[in-house]
Amino acid sequence: MGKGEATRERILEVAEAAVLAKGFGATSIEEVIAEAGLTKSGFFYHFRDKNALAREMLRRYVDTNDRLFDDIFARGRQLSDDPLQAFLISLKLLAEVMADLPNGHPGCLIASICYQERLFDREVRDLTAQSVRDWNARFRGIFDGIAAVYPPKEAVDLDDLADMLSCIVDGAIILSKTLNDPRRLERQILIFRSCVKLMFSGPTLS
Amino acid sequence: MGKGEATRERILEVAEAAVLAKGFGATSIEEVIAEAGLTKSGFFYHFRDKNALAREMLRRYVDTNDRLFDDIFARGRQLSDDPLQAFLISLKLLAEVMADLPNGHPGCLIASICYQERLFDREVRDLTAQSVRDWNARFRGIFDGIAAVYPPKEAVDLDDLADMLSCIVDGAIILSKTLNDPRRLERQILIFRSCVKLMFSGPTLS
DNA sequence: GGAAAACTGTACTCGCGGTACGGATTGTTG
DNA sequence: CAACAATCCGTACCGCGAGTACAGTTTTCC
Numbered sequence: 001m002g003k004g005e006a007t008r009e010r011i012l013e014v015a016e017a018a019v020l021a022k023g024f025g026a027t028s029i030e031e032v033i034a035e036a037g038l039t040k041s042g043f044f045y046h047f048r049d050k051n052a053l054a055r056e057m058l059r060r061y062v063d064t065n066d067r068l069f070d071d072i073f074a075r076g077r078q079l080s081d082d083p084l085q086a087f088l089i090s091l092k093l094l095a096e097v098m099a100d101l102p103n104g105h106p107g108c109l110i111a112s113i114c115y116q117e118r119l120f121d122r123e124v125r126d127l128t129a130q131s132v133r134d135w136n137a138r139f140r141g142i143f144d145g146i147a148a149v150y151p152p153k154e155a156v157d158l159d160d161l162a163d164m165l166s167c168i169v170d171g172a173i174i175l176s177k178t179l180n181d182p183r184r185l186e187r188q189i190l191i192f193r194s195c196v197k198l199m200f201s202g203p204t205l206s
Numbered sequence: 207m208g209k210g211e212a213t214r215e216r217i218l219e220v221a222e223a224a225v226l227a228k229g230f231g232a233t234s235i236e237e238v239i240a241e242a243g244l245t246k247s248g249f250f251y252h253f254r255d256k257n258a259l260a261r262e263m264l265r266r267y268v269d270t271n272d273r274l275f276d277d278i279f280a281r282g283r284q285l286s287d288d289p290l291q292a293f294l295i296s297l298k299l300l301a302e303v304m305a306d307l308p309n310g311h312p313g314c315l316i317a318s319i320c321y322q323e324r325l326f327d328r329e330v331r332d333l334t335a336q337s338v339r340d341w342n343a344r345f346r347g348i349f350d351g352i353a354a355v356y357p358p359k360e361a362v363d364l365d366d367l368a369d370m371l372s373c374i375v376d377g378a379i380i381l382s383k384t385l386n387d388p389r390r391l392e393r394q395i396l397i398f399r400s401c402v403k404l405m406f407s408g409p410t411l412s
Numbered sequence: 413g414g415a416a417a418a419c420t421g422t423a424c425t426c427g428c429g430g431t432a433c434g435g436a437t438t439g440t441t442g
Numbered sequence: 443c444a445a446c447a448a449t450c451c452g453t454a455c456c457g458c459g460a461g462t463a464c465a466g467t468t469t470t471c472c
Contacts, residue, residue, distance in 0.1 A: 030428070041450065111321060115321055128384050129386070133385070138317045163381060163393070177318050188370060191367065195405075208417080247420060256460075417470070418452090419468070420466080420468085422465095422469065426459085427458105427460090431455080433450105434452090434455095436468100438447100439447085440448090442444090
């Protein structure tokens with residue numbers, strides 16, 4: 001890793017924390033560079049403008065989350081051959097990871113950008129949309145595997161169920177931030193887990 | 207209603223649309239007053255600063271939502287004496303209302319503020335927290351009524367279940383905005399409805 | 413009609429995003 | 443070691459938007 005790349009990484013790290021804490025619009029470049037220890041010229045050498053910063057922050061964020069999900073769901077499958085059990089285990093692991101964050105979840109960059117969309121160019125918005133689609137496709141794949149073994153109760157659309165996990169996480173992050181109670185996120189993941197359990201492993205309804 | 211009050215209302219209306227579309231930080235006072243048809247001096251006559259604007263926007267938003275919820279859940283109880291059925295009806299009504307919004311849900315002001323928190327003073331943040339607590343308490347009351355008749359499956363915490371509705375709505379708004387697909391919100395409310403149905407009306411699990 | 417409320421107009425400060433550009437280090441490579 | 447590029451600094455500047463100050467004007471309402 002060259003020196004330039006290290007600097008970029010430092011800027012992105014500082015910027016991400018600031019954006020999640022205060023929103024993109026309220027995060028000034030000047031405070032970012034002060035925290036990161038370089039000058040304005042240095043910053044604009046690495047990023048053409050604030051949009052370029054957002055783009056790179058997003059890529060970083062999405063990559064980190066992808067790796068986290070890879071880990072968690074691989075570990076689930078590793079601990080059980082049954083697709084439903086594996087997923088339920090993974091959800092519990094996910095809840096634990098979220099609960100272990102010292103100051104609560106810092107926030108979802110996607111959501112943060114969602115509520116600032118006019119500030120960003122098309123490329124950034126496409127990136128957020130694509131990453132959400134990718135995550136939901138991943139979950140959908142898991143539910144397909146589960147449904148093949150356990151016929152689901154009621155007429156549950158598996159795409160909707162996959163969306164639901166994203167919704168729960170994003171919504172619970174907002175809830176826990178708003179109420180200043182980090183534990184809410186963990187609890188919501190676990191109640192979603194109960195729902196999944198009911199949908200697939202309970203007796204069939206009329 | 208005096209003329210001043212009408213002007214305030216006009217400003218708040220314009221500002222809310224702008225904030226939900228672009229975020230609070232990206233909404234300039236200048237464009238708001240241009241749209242509302244008054245001068246800068248006129249604006250600052252009504253609002254001390256941007257924070258005061260946020261505070262009044264919030265009050266307005268919370269009041270509007272409160273009235274909407276009052277309507278919807280009253281209508282549900284009106285259509286069925288059974289607490290579970292009444293709630294399920296209300297959820298369907300809620301889904302319909304959300305689906306009928308011409309350009310999709312404009313966004314949740316609470317969430318918008320949540321991701322900009324450092325921009326606001328304590329009073330604004332307390333207001334968001336209190337309104338969320340109020341809504342969840344309302345839902346919790348409904349679930350109490352249901353649980354009194356239908357013993358819930360599994361060990362479901364009713365507070366968490368009440369939180370879940372807020373999470374689903376907030377999360378689904380983000381999802382539908384990010385993917386530019388308004389129908390996602392309706393579908394998420396309906397799948398939450400399925401979850402509630404399963405939890406209370408299904409046969410008991412082991 | 414007169415006081416208070418509801419504005420307008422002008423002129424200013426300040427911080428921030430962003431540009432421009434010259435120069436100074438620092439690393440890298442032949 | 444020399445030369446070259448990558449990396450970063452300093453400074454000076456522009457434009458925009460939030461917010462202030464304050465005097466003057468119109469509207470509303472009793």
